[in-house]
Amino acid sequence: MSSNRFPVGLLSGAVLGAFGGWLLSTQQSLCRGDWYSASPSKATAVAEQSGEYSWLKTLCQGAPADCQRTVESCLAQTRKGEVSAPASAVSAAASVASATPNSGITKVRTQFPWMRKKRLPCMSAVVSNCSQRDCSHMDLYQFGIFQATSMAGIAAEFRTFNANYSRFWGFDSFQGLPDEGTNHRAALPPNFSQRQIQGDYDKMAKAVWFPGSFNMRQAFRTSNFMKMIDAVEEKINDPRANFIRGFYNESLTAATFRLLPFRPALYVDIDVDLYSSTYQALEWLAQFGLLVPGTIIGYDDWVTGGENGEQRAHKDILEKFPKLRMAPYTSPGYSHWPGCFIVTETR
Incomplete structure (x- = not known):
């Protein structure tokens, strides 16, 4: 195929x-x-x-x-509504993603040192598993692309260890963060740094995560969608990468799921900063059965946004989908990152 x-x-x-x-x-x-x-x-x-x-x-x-x-x-x-994800793919996904990694596989040696703190504690075991087993029936999901640094790093880890998967889906508005209603821009107080407000979602949203911040058009100095795609593809360097443009209330729909060949999630990287965007991403994945037992989810701003950011979105989704259960997770051999979870049950 x-x-x-x-x-x-x-x-x-x-x-x-x-x-x-x-x-x-x-x-x-x-x-x-x-x-x-x-x-x-x-x-x-x-x-x-x-x-x-x-x-x-x-x-x-x-x-x-x-x-x-x-x-x-x-x-x-x-x-x-007659088109849906094949049950056989979901069943096979659970068996691969939840497998115990081979103890003989050492830590992933990354060319992106920044990945050691947040990404590798979440995904290293997945890479190890998929270097030995067939994961071609599963996909990787990236919510929040910006300069494609995370996608490039994740794709590189899979390539380095010949770990397989089907497609790598990247979702971004290509216009920066949305207007959440509470993140209208406000300057930091004099002599304050971003580090001093980490964990305070309201201050982070106004000072750093305001509407339009992390705009790919500014990052790549073009408003031409295909030119941005060219730049992102060159950086990621993986033909399995696919990109879906739009604010999540517009792009994460039933039509999107039914008309594109999404497969159960192997690893989900959430780097969208805001509560609303995190919630929308998780809701879409859960609603259409893309989260399966063994799926690993990594939150980039779990600590930075505090209890009212990604943490609240995570909690609210589990309340909305009571059959969906997750547990904290850390790949063997890595220091614990609190924003890493494994799906343990979906029904």
């Missing part, structure tokens, strides 16, 4: 897709399975369309008539 890259942008309920050549697919693979591209060359942007599903129709402009019939059939299934 092919796993050609599928960079996608979602904005205001519509999707801006990028494809090389026409997608050749059966009805099921268009709706849930692998995507096929007739050409691996650099894709060109398809014009943004209005409406929740109309973007799919752009795939078939100028293509054979049977492509259009396939799309219409997929849309009909999607509207009825």
Whole structure:
């Protein structure tokens, strides 16, 4: 099965897709399975369309008539909610992700030293497991891309140890943080540093996590989506990386889940700073069964945002989904990072 890259942008309920050549697919693979591209060359942007599903129709402009019939059939299934994640994939995911890592595998020696504090305590055991077992039925998820440093580091760890997975999904607005309603910008008091307000969510939200901060357009000095994708892809250097654009209230929808080939989560990296964005990411993953026993979740700002940031989102999601249970987790051989959890039960 092919796993050609599928960079996608979602904005205001519509999707801006990028494809090389026409997608050749059966009805099921268009709706849930692998995507096929007739050409691996650099894709060109398809014009943004209005409406929740109309973007799919752009795939078939100028293509054979049977492509259009396939799309219409997929849309009909999607509207009825008949397309869902295969149960067999969920079952297999649990067995791989929850496996005990081989004690003979040493610590991951990273080319990104900053990963030792937060990422490696969460993901090292996953990398070890997937260097020995088949994890190709599972995906990696990154919420919050910015300069793609985290995605690059995570992808590099998997490559270094020949650890396998299916796709690496990156979600970002490409416009910076959203307006949460409580994070309107306010300057720090004189002689205060960011370190002094860590753990105080209200102050962090106003001084650091205000609307528009961590804007990829500023980071890459361009407003051109495809140029940003080019820069991010070059940095990540992994053809399995895919990108979904949009504020999470617009992009994390039922349509997104049903129309793209998401698989159960192997590792989820949450680096979105705000309570609202963290909650939306977790809610979407939980709602559509992408969190399975053995899934590892790492929170970047667990400490920085204090009890009202990612910590509150984590707590609120567990209350909303009472069958979803998680436990603190640390990969063997690493110092404990409090923002790392393993899914232990989902039903």
